[in-house]
Amino acid sequence: MTTILLPKQGHLLEAYTLVHSASTYPTEGAFRARTAYSAAHVVADAHSEAHPILGGAIDWDATLEYRKALWKLGFGVAEAMDTAQRGMGLTYEMAKELISISAKEAKKEKALLASGAGTDHLPADSTYTMSEIKQAYEEQCTFVEGTGSQIILMASRALAASARSAADYKDVYGHVLDGVQKPVILHWLGPMFDPKLTGYWGSETISRAMDDCLELIYQYEGKIDGIKISLLDKDKEIEMRAKLPASVRMYTGDDFNYPELIQGDGDQYSHALLGIFDAIAPAASEALRALDAEDLDRYREIFDKTVPLARHIFETPTYAYKTGVVFLAYLNGYQSHFRMIGGAEGARSVLHLSELFRLADQAGVLVDPALAAERMQLVLKLAGIEQKVMS
Template sequence: MTKLILPNKDRKLYAYETSPFTPFDIPKDKPFQKRTAYSAAHVVADPLADADPTLHSQIDWDKTMAYRHYLWSLGLSVAEAMDTAQRGMGLSWEGAKELISRSIKEAKSVGGNIASGVGTDHLEVSSTVTLEDVEQAYEEQVSFVEGEGGKIILMASRALAACAKGPEDYQRVYNKILQNVSEPVILHWLGDMFDPALKGYWGHQDIDEAMDVCLQIIRDNESKVDGIKISLLDDQKEIEMRRRLPDSVRMYTGDDFNYPELIKGDQKGYSHALLGIFDAIAPAAAAAMHALDAGDLQKYDQLLEKTVPLSRHIFQAPTFSYKTGVVFMAYLNGHQDHFRMIGGKESARSIVHLSDLFVMADEAGLLRDPEMATKRMQLALELAGVKQEGNR
């Protein structure tokens, strides 16, 4: 059965029937040539763990690792222990360490590309935190990931945002950490729409002034910076910064609203990808990267333009709740057998939001088994009191 009764924003019910699935054309064992494409990956909660899901959630390691193998099988790279994995929003540093260690081992077993998030999230944010505390926290996490043989994504720090007095404090901390890393890292500028605690990062509320500080840090440490991911949901700011980067430093788009054009680029440059939405649209993203490699821009556009309404829906305000939609997509597509999340975050989006997500995913051709997805959507609807035909 592929028919559903869905609710809309006006509290009215309507009938919906899914479309047939058409597989994506993804060449096997053929790496992307023109762009590096990281998918920030989610974690799968253990639904049978006898623990408070809001305080002590457990991870289903087999399913979590299986999903990373799925991403690698499509040719995508994995950005591990980032905000998509609910880092600092359900996933603690202790949990992240195990996640990083396991994922790096799995990546090595299949030759998959992976980079892991380093931050200061084990440092409790308080009025007594100092810049020295922040530096030590960063150094501890850097040491762990490097010890595991991993590449680093240097994430923004809530503790630094809380204790920094101005841009010079950001320069001090980043200069010290970057001078001591073993290999070039990917910096991460996460906007406050993703994490309100990061408002005013780089010492300025104004984005242009903040960008100047960030660019100066990159120039001062150019040999230690592979690239920077910015997640500001502002394509023009990303393009501006991209054009001001040193030639050796890459831009990785984190713009889940405008990624098709930013990755495609223009005559003056382009962005690579490090995106949470690539978790939810992985096969379409992989097929689009191959189309770009082949110079088939028409196919590239056709593949990704269908995913943009879904992405904008998943990442709508409050943006930090986007993880719920990402995990729901994994549930609909059979990558996990339940819709539970660490931290109990499956409750962060309404049933209307999830119903609209279902329709948009179907319209984008991203429900790989429409019958299974429909049955799973039915379960979510009935739990919300939306009865289906024959079950009234």
């Protein structure tokens, strides 16, 4: 077993011995009982001269290889979403290229892809007329459908800043849904993920916002595949799930309570569109295969071990979760460095990353524990923590 010195609170170090010495779960597989998308991160080009704080550059080859790894595990890829730092380092021009590249590869692989269409090409920190927001949504929806990808109709910062009532949301969404060619996935992102989306659907009261959203869904049922909600409130998701039309899916975006929500209550369950699946993909795929086999004990055994890790990665401030997702991809050898567009690798402390390492090991999601320990040591050394991995 490998032992590594990890920092803890109080400027102390403790010897941590890894629980696992080899990969716990396979890196290929498929499942049927649920449709599950993994929102996927992007890999920065660490050799680029582009300034990271201005967005930096993307390593397209490594970014695409990671999507192939997710597809091999049975997941659909939710492309150019907040996990890819959309609007938080990933510009719309970068997102367009990302969607185009993934769509071409998805066609080759016959793989599932849904991509974000929003309004983020509009200059930030301004307000707009509803007509301008409609036009912005139309432009991005036309682009996404032109690549062959399904649309995820992303929540709009511009709409949140400009709308005066729930009627404005219904006006904009109704217009956009009238124009799409195939059913879309709606996207309701809570303010813990993006503070600029506070009061979405026209109310800061969740129950009122939910009622207004449901009214829209019933009106445009034939244009809506499902809705992803990321409110980190399982009771609200269950409440809304029960009120959806039978033809409309609930895609859980709850990175805290996904095992229970995906399992369901016998009559109803959620599908998934989750950022945490980027970090725990092999374990999640194995758990969903257990669900196919109706082995609920195995399903919960696998998933429940990942929940402490997920809650840590998505701890407050929740929007910094992308740092933990990319850090775990680095530990697992899916990329050669721990650098991010926008310089976001600095959004979490070394203590946070050290605890992430512990919890990832305990969850069995380190693909190569020895490699992960070596890379953890490098990160610690850069933070001024000199020590050796001891075997």
